[in-house]
Amino acid sequence: MVKVNKAARQLKVLARDPVLVALIVVIFSAVAIFVVYPLVKVLIASLQVRGVWTLETFGQLGERRLYRSAIVNSLSVSTLVGLLGVVIGYIAAFVLTRLDVPGRRVLHYLTMLPIISPPFVSAVSILFLFGLNGVVTKQILGLQDFSIYGFHGVVASQVFTFAPIAYLALRGVLASINPVLEDAALNVGATGWQTFWKVTFPLSLPGIASAFLIVFIESLSDFGNPLVLAGAAFPMLAPQAYLEITGSFNLSRGAMLAVVLLIPSLTAFAIQRYYLGKRQYVTVTGKPSASASRIVSPPVKWALYSIVVLFAAIVTLFYGVIVIGAFTRVWGFDYTPTLAHFAYVFDVGFNAVTDTLIIALITTPLSGLLGMIVAFLIVRQKFPGHGALEFGSILSYAVPGTVVGIGYILAFNSPPFVMTGTLAILVLCFLFRYVPVGIQSGVAVLRQIDPSIEEAARNLGAGTLTTFRKVTLPLIAPAFFTGLVYAFVRAMTAISAAIFLVSANWNLMTVQILNQVGSGRLGVAAAYSLVVIGIVLVAIVIIQAGVTRMTRHSASVKV
Amino acid sequence: MTEPVRIQGLCKAFDNLDDPAKPVLAVNQVNLDINEGELVTLLGPSGCGKTTLLRMVAGFEEPTEGDIFFGDRRMNNVPPNRRDATMVFQSYAIFPHLSIFENVAFGLRLKSQSRKKIEKHVTEVLAMTGLSGMANRSPTQLSGGQQQRVALARAIVMEPRVLLFDEPLSNLDAKLRDQMRIEIRELQQRLGITSLYVTHDQVEAMSISDRIVVMRGGVVEQVGTPREIYSQPANRFVAEFIGRANFITAKVGEANTVDLAGARIALDAPIAASPGDSVTLLVRPEVVTLSPTEGIINGTVRRVMFLGNLTEYLIEVPGTDPWLVELSGPEAPTFTAGDTVRLSLPPSSIHVLAE
Ligand SMILES: Nc1ncnc2c1ncn2[C@@H]1O[C@H](COP(=O)(O)OP(=O)(O)OP(=O)(O)O)[C@@H](O)[C@H]1O
Ligand SMILES: [Mg+2]
Numbered sequence: 010m011v012k013v014n015k016a017a018r019q020l021k022v023l024a025r026d027p028v029l030v031a032l033i034v035v036i037f038s039a040v041a042i043f044v045v046y047p048l049v050k051v052l053i054a055s056l057q058v059r060g061v062w063t064l065e066t067f068g069q070l071g072e073r074r075l076y077r078s079a080i081v082n083s084l085s086v087s088t089l090v091g092l093l094g095v096v097i098g099y100i101a102a103f104v105l106t107r108l109d110v111p112g113r114r115v116l117h118y119l120t121m122l123p124i125i126s127p128p129f130v131s132a133v134s135i136l137f138l139f140g141l142n143g144v145v146t147k148q149i150l151g152l153q154d155f156s157i158y159g160f161h162g163v164v165a166s167q168v169f170t171f172a173p174i175a176y177l178a179l180r181g182v183l184a185s186i187n188p189v190l191e192d193a194a195l196n197v198g199a200t201g202w203q204t205f206w207k208v209t210f211p212l213s214l215p216g217i218a219s220a221f222l223i224v225f226i227e228s229l230s231d232f233g234n235p236l237v238l239a240g241a242a243f244p245m246l247a248p249q250a251y252l253e254i255t256g257s258f259n260l261s262r263g264a265m266l267a268v269v270l271l272i273p274s275l276t277a278f279a280i281q282r283y284y285l286g287k288r289q290y291v292t293v294t295g296k297p298s299a300s301a302s303r304i305v306s307p308p309v310k311w312a313l314y315s316i317v318v319l320f321a322a323i324v325t326l327f328y329g330v331i332v333i334g335a336f337t338r339v340w341g342f343d344y345t346p347t348l349a350h351f352a353y354v355f356d357v358g359f360n361a362v363t364d365t366l367i368i369a370l371i372t373t374p375l376s377g378l379l380g381m382i383v384a385f386l387i388v389r390q391k392f393p394g395h396g397a398l399e400f401g402s403i404l405s406y407a408v409p410g411t412v413v414g415i416g417y418i419l420a421f422n423s424p425p426f427v428m429t430g431t432l433a434i435l436v437l438c439f440l441f442r443y444v445p446v447g448i449q450s451g452v453a454v455l456r457q458i459d460p461s462i463e464e465a466a467r468n469l470g471a472g473t474l475t476t477f478r479k480v481t482l483p484l485i486a487p488a489f490f491t492g493l494v495y496a497f498v499r500a501m502t503a504i505s506a507a508i509f510l511v512s513a514n515w516n517l518m519t520v521q522i523l524n525q526v527g528s529g530r531l532g533v534a535a536a537y538s539l540v541v542i543g544i545v546l547v548a549i550v551i552i553q554a555g556v557t558r559m560t561r562h563s564a565s566v567k568v
Numbered sequence: 569m570t571e572p573v574r575i576q577g578l579c580k581a582f583d584n585l586d587d588p589a590k591p592v593l594a595v596n597q598v599n600l601d602i603n604e605g606e607l608v609t610l611l612g613p614s615g616c617g618k619t620t621l622l623r624m625v626a627g628f629e630e631p632t633e634g635d636i637f638f639g640d641r642r643m644n645n646v647p648p649n650r651r652d653a654t655m656v657f658q659s660y661a662i663f664p665h666l667s668i669f670e671n672v673a674f675g676l677r678l679k680s681q682s683r684k685k686i687e688k689h690v691t692e693v694l695a696m697t698g699l700s701g702m703a704n705r706s707p708t709q710l711s712g713g714q715q716q717r718v719a720l721a722r723a724i725v726m727e728p729r730v731l732l733f734d735e736p737l738s739n740l741d742a743k744l745r746d747q748m749r750i751e752i753r754e755l756q757q758r759l760g761i762t763s764l765y766v767t768h769d770q771v772e773a774m775s776i777s778d779r780i781v782v783m784r785g786g787v788v789e790q791v792g793t794p795r796e797i798y799s800q801p802a803n804r805f806v807a808e809f810i811g812r813a814n815f816i817t818a819k820v821g822e823a824n825t826v827d828l829a830g831a832r833i834a835l836d837a838p839i840a841a842s843p844g845d846s847v848t849l850l851v852r853p854e855v856v857t858l859s860p861t862e863g864i865i866n867g868t869v870r871r872v873m874f875l876g877n878l879t880e881y882l883i884e885v886p887g888t889d890p891w892l893v894e895l896s897g898p899e900a901p902t903f904t905a906g907d908t909v910r911l912s913l914p915p916s917s918i919h920v921l922a923e
Contacts, residue, residue: 465661467648469675483665
């Protein structure tokens, strides 16, 4: 009763602002169609065989060993990758935020590099180094029967791909722990070791758990690394679902595997968001916590430092190998320098480059704006269905790309929505898949901004949209930047959902990279990878410049 | 341009998160008329609903009941950006990404006036508020007082129908507060804009207002000029909230007299109680005079506190609570603790409080 009254009141107030109403309705329907509907389609497909409701496909899980081992393999890989990723990420975050060590800036950028490249570039590097014709395995060690394919290959590659994500998350967590707390513990006689385990670690524990779950989700949903490195003897869920659909054209089995993939991802997401999200101890004091940690002795400090340096060195090695590989005629046999791979990319394969760029250029501003608008609606507006919109719009963050891809071909291949093979389907897929990061950072920044600044704009005569454009957006510029960069990077590097949606008309560089790897042409794959990384770096610089211009005066303003 | 404001039966209930069955009545049945060009202050302790009332006038809160009129126009359904009631925010709410000039020009630009006109108008108002020469600075390069002036300039440049202030001076230090108070009052009188001003500082309210609205717990306790509120408070709460007060219990006698502490005083105003009843008298500390010999009530000095411009005495009077007395001026006699004194008070300065 009270609820109904409240909704009625909110509607009454909203009705005075038709633009806002229209905006909310459009976003609601879009989320329903492009986030929820495909998932429902996947669920339905997994429960139907030739139009008849049945649990038969799920019965396959018990009958076929292939499926069972895919589940076990996927879960064990993502658990291990989650653990290793968090350990490396925590050490790197601790060393680079709390210790006074040389080269912090360079190490920071090196550690982050994997984030802006396609998620399976490290898989290509690993093939260069440890593959059949790998430099290390064949040329240096002369191993004959070593195979990189399988559990160890996937884990190694994913750790390098996803540890940086844990690093970024934990960096924020560690930087927000006031060093005075550590000093206080030391002051009452605790040793450095005790201080770490009794103060620093417990304070960062929710952050650690949250980072683990994020890496777990990323690893579980990863498609490229398993496809390249798992091999036939080591089935995993995401590539298996893909093979069911593109190889055996068995939609209901593909959908069933997608549902199986979805369950642990959503569970991890729910824990991360609704349980841990409320347990982060952020001690915001307004004072910069610049002071270096005194809880580690010099030997420990340098030991930790060398781990970070080693990680950065391996990252450098991986990318170095890609650079060299891109200019090498035939890796493993003929190391003469060549521009042939680039010539291929810029000639035969150039369509994929332009297609990818067009898609990224359309998706990025849309995604950035949508993210900020939704954040604005969530934080500043009251309307019925508020919570549902928030949930729906960030839900896709937790849905593995493979599931989304299958959902999109199921949902948009037949009336009322026929879009397969078009540019639109790729743009919409990327838009709704990658907008949650923008939304979440927009929400975080907006919550810290005094609402009376926006009220002042309203008070002076600005309508909702004008207020958003002239006041809110400039104020949340940092989040806008994050949203834009994330959308662009992801649009350039995405593969798991996109691989279901590309067509002869619209192709992507990442798909090309996988195809080239598949046909053994690692040089071309490396050349494509370099082009992607180059474009992303240039784009970040351009976006940064654009966002800075938008907020000339606020560069030095804290709000 | 500017218009009178009429508030009728205004209520605001907020959802109570602790007990959904009992909403918080932040504003309760408020009636108020503000005349054209008048400055009315909402005064009351923290949490009494001043800000909520002001925000309903601005359109940021939806009244649960009641009406708001600007002139003859009912404003309830007018969104905040169409109300033409500009506000000076407590936190200033200056746009941090815009220069001072652009902050002040913000509202004018939305009205799509010509560049020239905007420039002229903004420059004028910046001069009026003492901000000349700062037009191109960023808000972070201003002191608190200057930021306050920007907030003021941004509101008055719109030539609004109504000006709203939410504790505009509460973030300033005492000296600056006194100065800005005078500036705001002078500007408001010069421009003649109907104004509603929120504060919890009684001195500020007394010095700036044409009339004061004293609120408590969402309810209006009294509306009146500063003088009326001070000398004829409607009840004990108002009397206590504004200035210092002695509350003396007395018995009503025949023919408009009261008996207190052994003295009988004939009052000027008629008493609303019948003889024999007990009433509470309000006696302000500065209306009482002390003398070693002359007076109508006997007392003993208990405590003396010299405060520079005045001396404060606590006088013990048999049969009543101790009296607070303030003496000032060069002719005031001085006493020390333990002296016996006689108190006198002009009947016209005694106010009988309504029960
Ligand atoms: N959004 C809200 N939700 C629930 N209760 C509210 C809300 N806003 C205000 N209140 C309650 O309404 C009452 C009046 O609040 P209001 O802000 O109007 O007080 P105020 O007189 O301005 O106080 P102060 O002098 O401290 O600013 C308070 O009890 C407050 O807790
Ligand atoms: Mg207030």
